[in-house]
Amino acid sequence: MEKLKKILISYAVPIAFSILCVSAVLVAQIPPIFLASEIVRRLSRNTFLVLSLIIPIIGGLGLNFGIVLGAMAGQAALFFVVDWKIKGLVGILVACLMAGAISVVLGWLAGLTLNRAKGREMITSMILGFFANGIYQLIFLFFVGSLIPFRTKQFLLPEGVGLRNTVDLYGTVASALNNPWMIRIGTVRLFVLPLLIVAGLCLFITLLFKTKLGQDIRAVGQDMHIAEVAGINVNKVRVIAIIMSTVFAAIGQVIYLQDIGTINTYNSHEQIGLFSIAALLVGGATTRKATIWNAILGVVLFHTLFVVAPSAGNRLFGQPQVGEFFREFLAYAVIAFALAMHGWRAKKILM
């Protein structure tokens, strides 16, 4: 009985979301096949981004709100790939390499900053994201087309300087990963390549934590002081964790955007930080503990709600916006809840 209670408490969030999802599905009366095909697609699209959050959590850095830096790098790379008209898989590869290179630098800078803000990593990384967003806007609103040459005029604002609100990937790298290998089961389409990449990352994370570096990350995550006394270079390990997370976020953003097909120039990266973190938390992760299964379960649950919330809202209140609102509200609520739990656990109770 006690055991059952413990399990219920520690899995409270995923359980609550499962119930919510099931009832929303029932209310929305969405055909199961449609739901299944949507979820499979979103698994291949979003899981990589969510997985990029795991390493910093295990390294004791908490939720890396700084993955928006990686996302920005991913987008920046895609803009140029589109401009240079590099198509298909090659385009994706070039985008990933460029994004990876940019995000190594960004991750390194973020890591250095976070090392100066030990114990306040989450808020620091969040503000870092906002700050980087300012620079990102500066570059893509004022420098592109003026300082930075950009040939594809249709993506530029009428004055010829600055990117438009949306940049189209159709005709270049849209679905470039999805198309080469697709399996159809009824109406459900399986995009094998992105799923394989996700599986590859899962394998990498699993293997990483069987290596010396992974063990160091775990040790630092558990207790920085003890790790340092044991001779581990704590700062270096933390920087590595953040760099890996940022690079994965960049690649994740490329995978995400090739599936979506258009880049929402000034918003895509912002949303991705919020929704990835919410999804991971919904899957049962906390600010100190996260597994691959948390990420996968989180994507399934969170995106089920995403798919069905508008129809459920429509059925219940006659307005799809209510459902929209509801899911946004839930994303923030689940993050707020996780952060509150984090603070509550950090402050040891005296009795």
Add this chain to the structure above:
Amino acid sequence: MQYALEMRNISKSFYGNQVLKNVNIAVAAGEVLGLVGENGAGKTTLMNILFGMPVIHSTGGFEGEILINNEHVNIDSPRRAMEYGIGMVHQEFMLIPGFTVTENIKLNREITKDNLLSKVFGKSLRTLDFPAMRKEARQAISTIGMSIEELAVVAGLPVAHKQFIEIAREIDKKNLKILVLDEPTAVLSEAEAEKLLDTIRYFAKRGVAIIFISHRLSEVLKVSDRITILRDGVVVDSKPSSSFTVSEIAEKMVGRKLENVVLPPRAKEPSDEDIIMSIRNLKVYMPGEMVKDFSIDIRRGEILGIGGLAGHGKLGVANGIAGMFPAEGQVYFEGEPYRLNDPSYALRNGIVYLSEDRRGVGLLLDESVEMNIAATAIEAFGSFTRRFLFMTVYDRKKIREHALEMIKKLDIRCKSPTQTVRRLSGGNQQKVCLARAFTLNPKILFVSEPTRGIDVGAKKLVLDYLVSMNREHGITIVMTSSELAELRSICDRIAIVAEGKLSAVLPPKASDAEFGLAMAGEFQEVLQHG
């Protein structure tokens, strides 16, 4: 003479407060140097300097020089210290709670093997070789003659085991040349401490230079070749141990003579007629300190001691009553049934518990002295608060007044009531705990290991304060301790726990042999001495 380690003219200040003045120590290979001194005398700081701990370098470094094998060295980080073959068993455990015993022993010295990735990206991606790590950990543990499951997670283990894991980790270091043991026996029972001393001798035989810090002077005398005494940051004496006696060392450490405690009389002696708490068939599930079947009547106004060997469950009793670990059994408090497994119920009924783990459970290390004294009272009874408009707020003034009074009464050595508790020495932290307990106005005070890791001077103050709480305020005290001598100095009766059961209740004047038999669980019948 060729010394393995020499520290010359070491001086160090913290925030303008000089804690070490021109300290010189030296130790040769295969030699055991006993380093003794009161808490706050600077022993731990000296060792932190040797180990290049971050706390030294973040507070402005130190003056003086360190020589290893007659060569100047610059030790600026624990990593560098380890490269020079310096190992350290810290006063606070340096074990990662969520890791297994093996992972802790092998921390940052993991055995690895190549894989595909590591060939491309370098050594840090080599795979851990768990079977090999496990084997070596096993070997290190058995060298000290312990049987600890090497795959167990450290968090749930009893403190004595943690201590031995720390030592096993040092044994496992193949390049170990200098080993520092900072208070390794503080958490051990006498039999375990003996085992540890054997381990020290084993290290010395291996040619390791050893610095042994302990408050148990007889142990220091037994195992050391030479003894250096520190007082207030200065070396007051350094001679071969054969030229010292325990009382001489104690005298030099404290700088004043120690005397036998004479306990003040009571207005009314406790008696079997007036039982404040009656415990029947108590079982407590505390890992490493299981209580299997414990029954006793606690008399109102007495000081009851609970003793026994480590791991036999003496610590479990107080933890169970206070609701820190799951417990079952029949307990009656002032004649009424008492609810177990409910810490706040215990607190509300005037049952206060001071944990043996004062840094972990007892204190809010990053809060101020005054908040530590007042926090539990605020939490449990809403004392020190006042109404402000529609809110309840802290009454800062009252907290400050009360804290100042307690600081004076207990001689808590802090710079101000707002200093954080983390920066206090162990003895002063314990005094803060006592002040907090007293603030709660307890009917029964359960206190576990109140003098663990505390120097002789502070020890006496703590014990005196317990006695005065008992005599002046009539608080019933149940004191659990692994130091028989201190139980015998202030308790009215001493209950000995063996294998989770009450083995005997003895008067403090009972002979050593009787206590020995009781601890071994061979005291045939439970004698109810008066």
